[in-house]
Amino acid sequence: MKGSLWAWIFQRITAVLLVVLVAVHFGIMHFVDPTAVITFGDSQMRLQSALYMLVDVGLLALGLYHGLNGIRNIVLDYWPNAGRAASWILTVIGVAAVGYGSVALAAFVAQ
Amino acid sequence: MERAGSGSGRAVRSFADLNPRYFKVGMWSHALHRISGVAIVFFLLMHIWEITSVVRGGAEGFTQKMAGMAGRIWVIGEWLLFLALVFHGINGVRLVLLDLGWGIHTQKRNFWVVMVLSAILIAIGSYFFVMRFLAYPWVA
Numbered sequence: 001m002k003g004s005l006w007a008w009i010f011q012r013i014t015a016v017l018l019v020v021l022v023a024v025h026f027g028i029m030h031f032v033d034p035t036a037v038i039t040f041g042d043s044q045m046r047l048q049s050a051l052y053m054l055v056d057v058g059l060l061a062l063g064l065y066h067g068l069n070g071i072r073n074i075v076l077d078y079w080p081n082a083g084r085a086a087s088w089i090l091t092v093i094g095v096a097a098v099g100y101g102s103v104a105l106a107a108f109v110a111q
Numbered sequence: 112m113e114r115a116g117s118g119s120g121r122a123v124r125s126f127a128d129l130n131p132r133y134f135k136v137g138m139w140s141h142a143l144h145r146i147s148g149v150a151i152v153f154f155l156l157m158h159i160w161e162i163t164s165v166v167r168g169g170a171e172g173f174t175q176k177m178a179g180m181a182g183r184i185w186v187i188g189e190w191l192l193f194l195a196l197v198f199h200g201i202n203g204v205r206l207v208l209l210d211l212g213w214g215i216h217t218q219k220r221n222f223w224v225v226m227v228l229s230a231i232l233i234a235i236g237s238y239f240f241v242m243r244f245l246a247y248p249w250v251a
């Protein structure tokens with residue numbers, strides 16, 4: 001299979017997973033205690049549970065893949081010649097954001 | 112690279128097809144999906160910047176950042192994000208099913224099914240956002 005076909009398949013797989021993960025994340029953050037103001041302590045307590053950590057790492061990696069690949073699809077639609085350059089730039093942004101985000105998630109459990 | 116126009120087999124010379132005046136249901140759905148998608152990506156990058164404040168300012172900095180966002184302006188932003196997420200998610204399920212061959216001949220109707228489901232979910236969710244809005248000052 002060609003790379004672009006894999007990209008399409010992954011866009012669909014991440015979509016299905018994200019529908020579930022985003023619903024869980026958004027529901028917990030906005031609907032369980034709608035007037036709460038988040039503190040470091042609250043987030044730390046949540047992220048010490050492996051399930052929360054898994055959801056957040058999943059959201060970070062899958063969300064960035066799905067979102068940045070979506071931007072790539074738009075670039076390919078309007079400026080097909082810029083596709084290769086866009087793929088590189090978006091990959092760099094994605095890897096950097098997953099890396100930096102992971103450092104932040106680790107900071108919640110490492111103290 | 113030659114790119115076929117809308118079923119015509121010729122290369123696209125203009126973006127007349129992209130004029131909303133000629134949009135039918137499917138194109139509106141596509142446009143809404145794209146606009147909401149791009150908005151969510153921008154939010155995601157901002158959200159990552161906001162959460163990673165813990166790296167730059169420690170526990171104290173993170174708590175302060177969150178307290179600073181307990182204002183009505185931010186609640187409105189979160190509500191708009193909610194609209195985008197609900198539509199993009201529900202319409203996305205329709206698109207995945209479409210790829211699997213489901214709902215091709217009923218796509219016009221299904222667009223409205225997506226809209227109605229989105230409206231119901233948004234109506235329910237908005238109740239919580241109103242509660243949050245009323246509990247906070249305009250600027251934290």
